[in-house]
Amino acid sequence: MSQIRNQITSVGPDETWAIGKSLGMLAQPGDVFLLIGQLGAGKTRLTQGILNGLGSENIARSPTFVMVTEHLNGRLPLYHMDLYRIGSSDDLTELGLDEYLYGDGLSVVEWPDRAPDAFPRNHLEVRIEVLSGSKRQLTISGSDKYEHILGEMFRY
Numbered sequence: 579m580s581q582i583r584n585q586i587t588s589v590g591p592d593e594t595w596a597i598g599k600s601l602g603m604l605a606q607p608g609d610v611f612l613l614i615g616q617l618g619a620g621k622t623r624l625t626q627g628i629l630n631g632l633g634s635e636n637i638a639r640s641p642t643f644v645m646v647t648e649h650l651n652g653r654l655p656l657y658h659m660d661l662y663r664i665g666s667s668d669d670l671t672e673l674g675l676d677e678y679l680y681g682d683g684l685s686v687v688e689w690p691d692r693a694p695d696a697f698p699r700n701h702l703e704v705r706i707e708v709l710s711g712s713k714r715q716l717t718i719s720g721s722d723k724y725e726h727i728l729g730e731m732f733r734y
């Protein structure tokens with residue numbers, strides 16, 4: 579029982595999906611979840627769970643050409659962004675990210691580190707580290723707004 583309170587170890591994709599589902603069930607309008615981790619860490623897998631937790635039957639994918647995919651058939655709209663291919667700050671302005679980030683849906687962002695200044699300070703951060711094979715360590719932190727989520731996830 580030496581695990582730090584805001585960290586969860588996932589032993590496989592299904593477990594990461596289930597963690598995402600819990601996050602999706604707890605999400606509130608206007609929430610912003612930033613997902614940080616290398617390619618293949620499981621950001622999209624987590625997002626698929628989040629989408630299911632919102633009650634949508636859609637499957638989230640890593641978008642190749644679009645940077646924002648809207649899923650509108652859940653309890654809240656999910657705006658799934660992937661900034662992996664972002665090139666310049668102009669791209670960001672053109673995307674109109676703020677309409678999503680300050681809207682009434684849930685924004686889930688892969689590769690937010692590509693544009694660190696583009697996001698509200700009030701956000702939940704999920705950092706996914708590859709430990710070995712299919713083991714991942716998820717570290718979840720957030721501003722006060724997200725205390726209820728951390729409380730539910732870690733029951734402190």
Ligand SMILES: Nc1ncnc2c1ncn2[C@@H]1O[C@H](COP(=O)(O)OP(=O)(O)O)[C@@H](O)[C@H]1O
Binds near residue numbers: 688711712
């Ligand atoms: N514990 C785990 N959690 C999430 N994905 C895992 C895990 N173990 C293995 N994987 C595999 O790693 C890949 C993660 O892919 P993906 O979610 O698209 O990553 P990312 O979006 O971070 O690039 C998938 O092929 C998945 O099956």
Ligand SMILES: [Mg+2]
Binds near residue numbers: 622640660
């Ligand atoms: Mg991805």
